[in-house]
Amino acid sequence: MLKFILIFLISVFISSVAQIILKKSAVKKYDSVIREYLNVRVIGAYSIFILSTLLTMYAYTGVPLTLGTLLEAAGYIYIPLLCFFFLKEKISPRMVLGSLFIICGIIIYNL
């Protein structure tokens, strides 16, 4: 089961990386609205999302649904960390506290 948990966590991680790529694309200025969506970054990010869904589907063959929902909460840890390293966003104590509440909420919801 550990193997499937790891695959699930990798899937959530690459999905978080795709969010960073989308954000990088969103803050860039484009000539037209179409170019905002049809560019290498956005297409690449959504390709990663597809890969992530395939990995998640595979991981669910060895992980119960309830645990899967909890593992998805790893995104609340990955995203602030990736934003800190790649987007130079500050991580405030409020963000850490907010993340803890959200993760605890998701865990209690699925108990």
Place this chain on the structure above:
Amino acid sequence: MFPVNEKKFSIGAFVLLQIALFIVSLGAVCSKMAGRQEFLSVKFFVFYGALILILFVYAILWQQVLKRISLVIAYACKGIGIIYGIIWGIVFFKEEITWKMIAGAVLVLIGVYIFIFGEIKESKKNNMDEESGHNA
């Protein structure tokens, strides 16, 4: 289209985010409905098609949200999906709601509130700094 302006707090951007989250929550309903139909039946395609359409609209809205709001904040707000999940579970599937689910949802809401409250405070500070800069 709005200009790229992430630093100032914008109610409009948060409204757009809420619309996106509301729409994607309906996607989960369509997904579950599609799963209940006979595979490749007309009803299956109706619900699956609706799901694809919803995800397409969500992708467009999400990109606009990311233009205006920090990714950390926008991602944190996705937790609100749990509330919609409870509501749609009752409305469409007559699912049983437990106290644990309600307690979990309340904690998620508090977490999202902490995030948004921090953003509003930070934004007000930025606006005041900008105004004092203009007056100087």
